Amino acid sequence: MGLDPGKETQHAALDKIRKRVIETIGRNMDLYGISLSTGHLYGLLFFADKPMTLDEMGSEMKMSKTSMSTGVRTLLDLKMVNKVWEKGSRKDLYEVEYDWYQTFTDFFDVKWRKSVESNMTVLRKATEEIEKMEKEYAEDPEMAEMLRKDKAKLRDAFAYYEWLDRLIDTFENGDIYKLVPKVPPREN
Known part of the structure; x- marks a missing residue:
């Protein structure tokens, strides 16, 4: 026994809306480094x-x-999907993480913190090397000036990454929501 024609039309219309949303979400997941199919x-x-x-x-x-397993693993790693347990089921079950604020925060923290730490490490090392070179080339005005300018550029870059590190802290500790409050969910 199938659905009556009116219900079939309603379901088809809803499926069309859902497919459009799914397609758009899929296309825009590249922001997270996620493939279209995983999106x-x-x-x-x-x-x-x-x-x-x-x-x-x-x-x-x-x-x-x-393909499904690879996609789910990617989404699990990014904390966009959760593995759940259901009584009586032997298979792994998955559901989406509906707290998009937390999903973004987790993604932002993991990706950006790693990049910031890596860049700050390189900047520190480069600054140390330039400081050694400054002693070595103290008598060479042209080289001393180039080293001075590079050291200033590195200092400015380091200041930016310190700021970005503090920004990431605001996501991790939730202070970002004091500055930019979450929008409460709408009533159904």
């Missing part, structure tokens, strides 16, 4: 009414279990 997977989980297995996702998206 689509996220969109599928976003609209799922219950946690899904890899088999269910693969069937729905017409993708192999290997």
Whole structure:
């Protein structure tokens, strides 16, 4: 027994809306370094009414279990998807993390903190090397001037990364939401 024609039309209209959202989310996930297909997977989980297995996702998206597994692993690593347990199920189940603020914060923290630390380490080392060279070339005005200018550039870059480090701290400790409050969810 199928749905009546009116319900089928309603479901088709809703599916069309969902597909448009999923497609857009998928296209824009490159901001997070996520492939289009993994972005689509996220969109599928976003609209799922219950946690899904890899088999269910693969069937729905017409993708192999290997592709699904790789996509889910990426989303798990970025904390955009959670593995959940369901009584009576032997298979792993996955659901989307609906706290988008936390998802962004986790992503921002992981990616940016790593970059900031790496850049600050290189800047410190370069500054130390330039300071050694300044002693070596103290009698060479042209080289001394180039070293002075480079050291100033490194100092400015380091100041920026210290600022960025503090910005990341505001995400980690939640102070960012004092500056830019979360928008409360709308009532249904």
